[in-house]
Amino acid sequence: MKPLYGFAVLLATGLLLSASPARADGFVSPTVGVNFGGDAGGTLRGATTGAVNQGSKINYGVAAGWMGKGFIGVEEDFSYSPNFFGDGGNLDKSRVYTLMTNLIIGAPIGGQRGGGIRPYASGGVGLINRDIKFVNGVGNFTDNSGGFDLGAGIMAYFADNIGVRFDYRYFRTFNTTDANVIGLSSGNFTFSRASFGVLFRF
Numbered sequence: 001m002k003p004l005y006g007f008a009v010l011l012a013t014g015l016l017l018s019a020s021p022a023r024a025d026g027f028v029s030p031t032v033g034v035n036f037g038g039d040a041g042g043t044l045r046g047a048t049t050g051a052v053n054q055g056s057k058i059n060y061g062v063a064a065g066w067m068g069k070g071f072i073g074v075e076e077d078f079s080y081s082p083n084f085f086g087d088g089g090n091l092d093k094s095r096v097y098t099l100m101t102n103l104i105i106g107a108p109i110g111g112q113r114g115g116g117i118r119p120y121a122s123g124g125v126g127l128i129n130r131d132i133k134f135v136n137g138v139g140n141f142t143d144n145s146g147g148f149d150l151g152a153g154i155m156a157y158f159a160d161n162i163g164v165r166f167d168y169r170y171f172r173t174f175n176t177t178d179a180n181v182i183g184l185s186s187g188n189f190t191f192s193r194a195s196f197g198v199l200f201r202f
Contacts (some may be wrong), residue, residue, distance in 0.1 A: 025112050026202050027155070029165045031061045033195025035081055038172075040191040044085050044094075044132070044183035055094070056083040059193060063167075065104065069112060073104040075122065077149070077169075079193060085184075087131060092133045096191075097170055100126035100149050110157075118155040124148065128189065130171050133181065139182050145173040145189070155199055163199040170200065 034057050035041065043053040058081070065075030077100045085094040102124030110116025128147040133140050149169045157163035173189040180186075 009127055026066045027083055027199055028202075029197040029199045031063065031079070031165070031167070031195040031197030033059050033061070033079070033167075033193050035059055035084070035191050035193050037192040038190035039185055040084075042185065051115075053083070053086045053088040055086040058082075059195065061195065061197075063165075063197070065102075065167055067104065067106070067108070067118070069108075071105050071107050073106070073120075075102045075104050076100070076122075077124075077126075079195070084130075089133045090135050092135045094130075094132045097129050098126065098147070098149070100124045101129070102149065102151075106155075113160050114157070115159065116157050118157075118172065119153075120155065121152045123150045124171075128171060130189065132184075141180075141182060141184070143177070145175045147171060147173040147189075157199065157201060161201050162199065165197045165199045167195045167197070169195075 029039055036057060041057045061077065061079030061081045063075055063077045065073055067073035077098070079098050081096045084096040085091070087093055102122045104120050104122045106118045107121025108116055108118045115196035125146065125148045128145050130141065130143045132142075149171045151167060151169035153165060154167050155163060170192050171190060176187050177184055177189060178186060
């Protein structure tokens with residue numbers, strides 16, 4: 001995983017350094033969304049935790065990137081999902097967060113100033129973190145795995161500097177989870193995310 005991630009970082013750095021203000025634009029987009037599919041909203045209630053609440057499917061995040069005048073850009077995408085595996089009973093809290101470096105391919109329809117839209121596809125690699133804490137501290141689980149995401153979406157601008165963004169991503173770890181006593185599914189950890197955000201362009 002390390003060589004692939006290093007290549008993505010080097011490529012992203014090169015694209016950033018080669019862009020100029022006259023031929024590229026940056027963006028920042030705080031988001032809120034919902035997780036679904038795969039392990040999203042899973043619960044540990046069937047294990048020894050005695051958890052009583054279903055896992056939350058809500059996530060929060062922020063994306064920041066740089067799009068060229070043509071078709072290619074780069075992006076750092078962070079999302080945080082509290083209580084991903086539920087809470088209650090012996091389960092104190094759980095969370096999942098992702099941090100991905102992505103390449104974006106998408107053409108600006110209507111130009112880079114004023115109103116317009118930019119449909120895009122994206123993909124990249126990065127970190128997927130899972131953290132589960134029990135009330136008594138026994139059986140706590142933390143995992144930092146390399147993974148990848150694939151997605152698509154649309155950026156829609158109302159004016160030079162503000163718009164909205166709709167985004168879909170699929171996440172999957174490279175590593176697998178072994179059989180365990182706390183109720184986590186074995187195999188690759190996967191889920192999808194749909195999110196909506198306000199978009200600031202500069």
